[in-house]
Amino acid sequence: MTVSASPGRTVPTPTRKPSRPKGQGQWAMGHREPLNKNEQSKKDDNPLNVRQRIEGIYAHGGFDSIDPADLRGRFRWWGLYTQRRPGIEGGKTAILEDEELDDRYFMMRVRMDGGQLTREQLRTVAGISKEFARDTADVTDRENVQYHWIRIEDVPEIWRRLEAVGLDTQEACGDCPRVVLGSPVAGVSEDEVIDPTPQIKEIHDRFVGDRSLSNLPRKYKTSISWLPDSPYETNDFSLIGAHHPELGPGFDLWVGGGLSTNPMFAQRLGVWVSQDDLVEVWHGVTQIFRDWGYRRLRTRARLKFLVKDWGAEKFREVLESEAYLGRKLPDLEAPPVPEKLIDHIGVHRQSDGNYYIGVAPVVGRVSGAMLDQLADVAEKYGSDRVRTTPLQKLLLLDVPGDRVDEAVEDLRAIGLEAEPSPWRRATMACTGIQFCKLAIVDTKDRARDLVAELEKRVPELDVPISVHVNGCPNACARTQTADIGLKGQLVTVDGQQVEGFQVHLGGGHAGSASLGRKARGLKVASTDLGDYVERVTRRYLAGRSAGESFAKWVHRADEEELK
Numbered sequence: 001m002t003v004s005a006s007p008g009r010t011v012p013t014p015t016r017k018p019s020r021p022k023g024q025g026q027w028a029m030g031h032r033e034p035l036n037k038n039e040q041s042k043k044d045d046n047p048l049n050v051r052q053r054i055e056g057i058y059a060h061g062g063f064d065s066i067d068p069a070d071l072r073g074r075f076r077w078w079g080l081y082t083q084r085r086p087g088i089e090g091g092k093t094a095i096l097e098d099e100e101l102d103d104r105y106f107m108m109r110v111r112m113d114g115g116q117l118t119r120e121q122l123r124t125v126a127g128i129s130k131e132f133a134r135d136t137a138d139v140t141d142r143e144n145v146q147y148h149w150i151r152i153e154d155v156p157e158i159w160r161r162l163e164a165v166g167l168d169t170q171e172a173c174g175d176c177p178r179v180v181l182g183s184p185v186a187g188v189s190e191d192e193v194i195d196p197t198p199q200i201k202e203i204h205d206r207f208v209g210d211r212s213l214s215n216l217p218r219k220y221k222t223s224i225s226w227l228p229d230s231p232y233e234t235n236d237f238s239l240i241g242a243h244h245p246e247l248g249p250g251f252d253l254w255v256g257g258g259l260s261t262n263p264m265f266a267q268r269l270g271v272w273v274s275q276d277d278l279v280e281v282w283h284g285v286t287q288i289f290r291d292w293g294y295r296r297l298r299t300r301a302r303l304k305f306l307v308k309d310w311g312a313e314k315f316r317e318v319l320e321s322e323a324y325l326g327r328k329l330p331d332l333e334a335p336p337v338p339e340k341l342i343d344h345i346g347v348h349r350q351s352d353g354n355y356y357i358g359v360a361p362v363v364g365r366v367s368g369a370m371l372d373q374l375a376d377v378a379e380k381y382g383s384d385r386v387r388t389t390p391l392q393k394l395l396l397l398d399v400p401g402d403r404v405d406e407a408v409e410d411l412r413a414i415g416l417e418a419e420p421s422p423w424r425r426a427t428m429a430c431t432g433i434q435f436c437k438l439a440i441v442d443t444k445d446r447a448r449d450l451v452a453e454l455e456k457r458v459p460e461l462d463v464p465i466s467v468h469v470n471g472c473p474n475a476c477a478r479t480q481t482a483d484i485g486l487k488g489q490l491v492t493v494d495g496q497q498v499e500g501f502q503v504h505l506g507g508g509h510a511g512s513a514s515l516g517r518k519a520r521g522l523k524v525a526s527t528d529l530g531d532y533v534e535r536v537t538r539r540y541l542a543g544r545s546a547g548e549s550f551a552k553w554v555h556r557a558d559e560e561e562l563k
Helices: 037-044 047-061 074-078 119-132 152-164 197-207 278-292 303-310 312-319 368-380 401-413 444-457 526-543 550-556
Strands: 002-006 009-012 080-084 102-110 116-118 136-139 145-150 177-182 220-225 237-244 248-255 267-273 346-349 355-359 365-367 385-388 394-399 427-429 467-470 484-493 496-505 523-525
Touching: 047 074, 047 152, 074 080, 080 145, 102 152, 116 119, 119 136, 119 145, 119 152, 119 368, 119 385, 136 368, 145 152, 177 197, 197 220, 197 278, 220 278, 237 267, 237 278, 248 278, 267 312, 278 303, 278 312, 303 312, 346 401, 355 401, 365 368, 368 385, 368 394, 368 401, 394 401, 427 444, 444 467, 444 526, 484 523, 484 526, 496 526, 523 526, 526 550
Parallel strands: 177 220, 220 237, 427 467, 467 484
Antiparallel strands: 002 009, 080 102, 102 145, 116 385, 136 145, 136 365, 237 248, 248 267, 346 355, 355 394, 385 394, 484 496, 496 523
């Protein structure tokens, strides 16, 4: 084809090469060249190798001897992040360079897959806190315990003590399979049909530290529980108990959940997974993420983006292909689920006739001293089993029925309440500006104070209203799935920038699964939180219908009622 350029003269029309879609860094499509600095770092050296340098070089040379590529990258594969330097205000979070934000101390996460601890392990965790972490210990909503103020010089000895009792920090962070959430009452609940603890242990023992899975596109979160007591919709891989009409009890498979700045619930694949196939199916999904996950942009590298683009039908087809499982999985209709996740707070009978007691630390903040006292209580009542939960709570198992009341009082005496107010029961908080380099506002202290305020202001509250306080948009405290989710940011009051929160309302899990509603322009200064939460709670109490939850009321309320 030609076009006229001037009278009597023609020139050929430029031909355009068809545009090719930009590669997403998917290994299965041959895109092996790293497309960002994080992928380059993982290609340069498997992050698991950094342990050798920590033990052989950095623990002897101190903080100044650490290679920056290890410090802000590969250390995560061994549960280590630099913590925030004290005194840096939230407005500087996105402005300063990493080296300006870094303190010379570390946050360390201890893996507790399934939330399971023996009394010996609990004492070891407590002792490390007191000796090496300035008595810090937070129970996280990933069933970990998290330390602060860790010196690099002490890391090898901490590892030695943890590993001597069967604990570790390997792949507690990083682009790899992180801690596997499990029911804190697995193996003891009267309502449980299948205890997947052996499979959770097998996943940990076989695949944590497996170099074929240590370089995933991003973090990879797993939840496996018969009971609906874990936030299964917000994990990359989740299994929840389900009965097949012909095959019997097994699990319902969900993939591709995650919150943060692009919140998405996981999608059901519509398949039934037997207990015997559980580990193989987990491995297949994990390999798909490794091979097909997007590696070009970190902001699109979570599994949820691949699942969104493919859809559940295609994802299932790939999972069942010869490259992965090589066989079909049985179809499964959606099983029934309760309205809310089970939090296990209070006294509950076990399947063996003993009792477990669920207690609520305030927003997950405990200490080495408190954990040591908890071990004392466990020993007094003959218990060798303590559990952490995905809701920042603790459970004491195996208490004889005739000693339950006494145990509840002993737990109360050390600050662990089995009969908490609805506010204390349902409030969570992330690490916040005290230690986290991403945070913009304080969370732990503000949430603790908020609980105390609300217990005085609205003591008549008769149902838990979950309040999740997060220091930044990353939603580590699952902001968007709380009744009241508070996302930290700076807000302007009288011309001045102060700590505050964007408010999400009416989120939920399980049968009430929804992302929180954002009323237009609804932002609250940190100092006004008590006033705001009291106001919206009283409107709910006055306007609810019989049996109506806070979340359901929010989604039908006029926007002005939410402000």
